[in-house]
């Protein structure tokens with residue numbers, strides 16, 4: 195039997211699959227259901243200081259190339275969200291609370307509230323508008339990545355995992371900035387900036403015009419990002435982007451990730467995807483002569 | 497069907513002062529009770545039940561907000577985006593069916609009423625509305641079986657709410673199953689009625705939706721999703737829900753009174 199247990203900065207998981215932020219995690223009932231279906235942990239929807247409706251529809255569309263979305267961070271706000279975390283905890287779920295804000299102080303205060311609900315770690319969604327950098331995201335300013343991470347680290351005692359954007363020149367340098375800010379781990383990647391236009395209507399599909407691409411198309415981008423990051427930092431890395439099978443997960447693990455997150459693959463495969471990935475991963479690892487997931491982490495760097 | 501397509505509207509039919517039917521070609525299947533995500537360009541994308549199956553599909557839209565109001569001013573030839581069909585379908589169980597519809601809820605049930613009658617079932621419809629002019633699809637239901645009418649203001653048929661009319665019908669005759677769609681509190685009353693008479697029931701629920709494909713969690717009801725696990729639920733499922741008839745979610749995901 196291959197040992198599938200893994201650990202990220204002290205957060206212990208029964209298997210290396212996690213629910214990615216933004217999927218079935220606005221409500222406690224859904225998070226409990228995903229955990230029950232076999233995920234090793236669930237990451238909450240990114241929660242901000244106050245309720246937010248997000249962008250008008252259309253916000254999500256399936257393309258041949260993947261899933262395109264611009265939901266615009268809808269969330270019930272950190273105060274209301276307490277009851278959702280509580281409901282998910284009733285189901286026994288390992289929960290990582292994803293947060294965002296408009297500045298470092300807001301990140302810190304939302305993270306502190308989230309931590310007080312008893313989540314096991316905090317994930318920082320840095321793919322949000324940067325008030326100081328007209329049109330850019332926090333994740334595109336290495337100084338901001340470091341400072342925001344530091345501010346949150348100072349406010350909570352649970353591990354903090356900044357989530358990086360692939361929409362930068364050199365993602366590894368941002369991971370280094372996060373490590374300098376005291377990050378306990380790195381999550382990579384968020385969606386890839388993208389757009390779809392509907393010729394018959396002569397307009398973009400999304401109400402927000404631009405959005406983020408996810409799904410199989412971005413897996414090679416994510417794997418490369420994780421591989422690069424692992425060469426530069428000493429903290430654990432969680433791989434996200436296009437994971438839908440055990441084989442996909444092993445790409446990230448062998449690139450150096452100690453766990454993976456799964457989002458878009460839920461559309462074709464349903465919640466059974468978590469169990470499917472773990473089973474397939476176990477049999478592939480066994481065939482390759484590994485006794486545990488941890489033995490396979492980073493082996494592609496040899 | 498491709499995951500998304502743009503279709504011209506072939507025909508608009510005014511059904512009542514506040515509802516309009518839009519017909520368009522759609523070479524995809526579609527079962528009674530399923531819905532499409534319909535993009536009204538420049539306004540919104542909303543879940544809408546298929547009110548006509550077959551090659552020329554139809555949706556019937558209640559004008560209740562900015563987007564649906566703008567949609568009411570569309571003309572034949574204007575284009576809309578559609579994706580789907582999504583969700584589960586009404587299932588025929590037994591030989592005698594009671595369909596209880598409130599207001600525009602008839603739009604979600606009319607395809608089932610017609611399909612079940614065609615499959616040989618005896619279908620009785622109880623259709624309710626605020627007032628006579630707002631009654632939807634009475635003629636279509638009438639072509640598929642007996643129709644009983646309730647209006648809140650008594651302008652036609654039974655004066656009162658449609659669950660009270662339904663109660664008279666189940667007291668009088670035996671039904672093998674009940675279908676219902678309408679405002680949630682109305683459906684709650686119909687579900688309670690079905691349970692009291694131990695008649696199996698299928699209720700079609702409505703929630704705010706973004707994705708329609710089971711990922712965004714906007715339409716969740718306890719730990720189920722209206723887009724994927726529904727929109728049609730049985731009394732056994734609804735019994736397990738704390739939120740049915742009591743809470744829904746606003747666009748931010750906050751739990752608010754239904």
Ligand SMILES: Cc1cc2nc3c(=O)[nH]c(=O)nc-3n(C[C@H](O)[C@H](O)[C@H](O)COP(=O)(O)O)c2cc1C
Nearest residue numbers: 214215216240263319384408409435436456457458
């Ligand atoms: C509809 C949707 C909503 C998302 N919301 C968030 C979010 O709130 N916070 C976040 O950090 N990432 C969010 N993401 C990004 C995912 O967490 C993930 O990084 C991305 O989808 C790539 O993984 P996948 O290919 O497995 O989906 C969202 C993605 C989608 C498609």
